[in-house]
Amino acid sequence: MTLIHMAPGRSAPVLGPTPNQVESLACYLSRGGYRSDVGPAELLARAEAVDLRGHGGAGFPTAVKLRAVRDGVGTPVVVANGEEGEPGSVKDRWLLRARPHLVLDGLIRAARITGADRAYVYLSDAAAERGVRAALAERDPGLPVYVVRTEPAYVAGEESAVVRCIDGGPALPKAKPPRVFEHGVGGAPTLVSNVETLARLALLALPVPSAGGSGAGGSALLTLSGTAGAAVLTERQFGVTLRQLAVIQGTFDPSAVLMGGLFGGLLPPDALDLPLDRTRLAEGGTGLGCGAIRFLAPDECPVSVAADAVDYLSVESSRQCGVCVSGTRALRDTLVALADGRCDADGVVKLARWAQGLPGRGACGLLDAAARLAGTLLAGFPHLVEAQRRSPCPVCAATPPDAGRRLRVPVPVPATDTSRPSRSTPACVG
Numbered sequence: 073m074t075l076i077h078m079a080p081g082r083s084a085p086v087l088g089p090t091p092n093q094v095e096s097l098a099c100y101l102s103r104g105g106y107r108s109d110v111g112p113a114e115l116l117a118r119a120e121a122v123d124l125r126g127h128g129g130a131g132f133p134t135a136v137k138l139r140a141v142r143d144g145v146g147t148p149v150v151v152a153n154g155e156e157g158e159p160g161s162v163k164d165r166w167l168l169r170a171r172p173h174l175v176l177d178g179l180i181r182a183a184r185i186t187g188a189d190r191a192y193v194y195l196s197d198a199a200a201e202r203g204v205r206a207a208l209a210e211r212d213p214g215l216p217v218y219v220v221r222t223e224p225a226y227v228a229g230e231e232s233a234v235v236r237c238i239d240g241g242p243a244l245p246k247a248k249p250p251r252v253f254e255h256g257v258g259g260a261p262t263l264v265s266n267v268e269t270l271a272r273l274a275l276l277a278l279p280v281p282s283a284g285g286s287g288a289g290g291s292a293l294l295t296l297s298g299t300a301g302a303a304v305l306t307e308r309q310f311g312v313t314l315r316q317l318a319v320i321q322g323t324f325d326p327s328a329v330l331m332g333g334l335f336g337g338l339l340p341p342d343a344l345d346l347p348l349d350r351t352r353l354a355e356g357g358t359g360l361g362c363g364a365i366r367f368l369a370p371d372e373c374p375v376s377v378a379a380d381a382v383d384y385l386s387v388e389s390s391r392q393c394g395v396c397v398s399g400t401r402a403l404r405d406t407l408v409a410l411a412d413g414r415c416d417a418d419g420v421v422k423l424a425r426w427a428q429g430l431p432g433r434g435a436c437g438l439l440d441a442a443a444r445l446a447g448t449l450l451a452g453f454p455h456l457v458e459a460q461r462r463s464p465c466p467v468c469a470a471t472p473p474d475a476g477r478r479l480r481v482p483v484p485v486p487a488t489d490t491s492r493p494s495r496s497t498p499a500c501v502g
């Protein structure tokens with residue numbers, strides 16, 4: 073079960089006032105949605121002024137992406153990317169299930185900024201697809217919007233995989249260049265934008281913009297999970313510390329933090345005072361990624377979690393790049409040996425070498441994520457690694473790798489979702 077946590081007295085513009093309910097068109101309109109008083113040029117300027125960045129993982133400046141697609145050769149295409157491959161993240165599927173009009177509003181505005189003549193919503197979640205189709209039936213978007221459903225996979229939401237799937241191919245990453253902003257769907261310049269990013273673009277178009285960007289006043293949807301307590305979906309202002317987030321989730325004395333889904337690596341307890349701030353996190357060798365953060369309780373072993381996470385990544389490798397197939401397998405086998413107390417000093421040296429040498433060598437970031445997990449484990453927990461090399465750890469023995477099963481977080485089901493009917497139609501409040 074995943075709880076939705078609202079911070080008392082704090083604004084949560086993307087969660088909205090009723091995050092446990094599906095937002096109808098009437099509700100969305102009553103909250104100022106789809107208004108036309110802010111034009112494309114003004115909205116682009118607002119996105120730049122607040123430094124709106126992508127919330128899917130890379131954190132790239134949204135205004136730069138919009139401009140690159142607008143100024144490309146050919147008629148642009150825009151894509152709302154709701155494929156959420158990170159096992160510890162639920163915010164994108166919740167957003168499409170609960171607030172599809174907010175995402176569609178942002179998608180249509182992105183189309184106007186770039187001059188796109190068609191748009192796509194790309195997803196794998198059946199409930200999200202129903203929500204988006206129902207929203208499209210409620211209101212004519214004014215341009216063709218196609219819904220494309222793919223099979224869920226860790227790499228299916230990578231932007232070149234998105235384009236490949238929409239073009240009728242497999243949802244697998246491609247080598248770059250070209251990047252999709254110059255050669256995307258059908259060869260057209262293509263904006264592939266995370267659904268939360270598009271929601272924030274729509275909120276910036278309100279008469280009093282409520283989304284903010286990546287700095288002061290901005291916020292992010294976060295999926296917080298841990299061994300202790302239920303998982304939590306929340307929206308917090310940038311600046312909140314990891315320690316405060318751990319308390320919100322219910323893990324009061326974490327032994328480690330798994331940051332940014334699987335992309336930010338493992339952080340030791342002395343990183344808990346880091347603020348949610350893209351620059352400070354980057355300086356600390358980590359990142360916000362998709363906003364999924366897992367707190368390890370004192371009785372959970374970081375070695376076991378690293379082995380499990382890399383086991384998951386090795387299973388999810390699309391096996392297109394030889395270095396990824398061999399690299400993830402070698403990382404996985406060595407981390408499992410470490411968890412079992414079978415890793416010699418040479419194994420630890422190899423882990424360190426792979427952590428340095430493998431990033432950037434695959435066609436997508438999966439191999440980088442696996443290497444960062446190993447590298448941050450060695451850097452943040454050297455005494456634990458050394459102790460575990462000498463004798464097996466009972467916690468690791470009790471929690472063998474299971475393709476990341478423990479990392480998965482269930483998606484909240486908003487009321488009126490047809491997969492869980494409610495007794496009455498919820499009122500529009502707020």
Ligand code: SF4
Pocket residue numbers: 227244245246388389390391392393394396397433434435436437438439
């Ligand atoms: S790096 Fe790995 S997951 Fe990414 S495209 Fe290559 S084989 Fe596939």
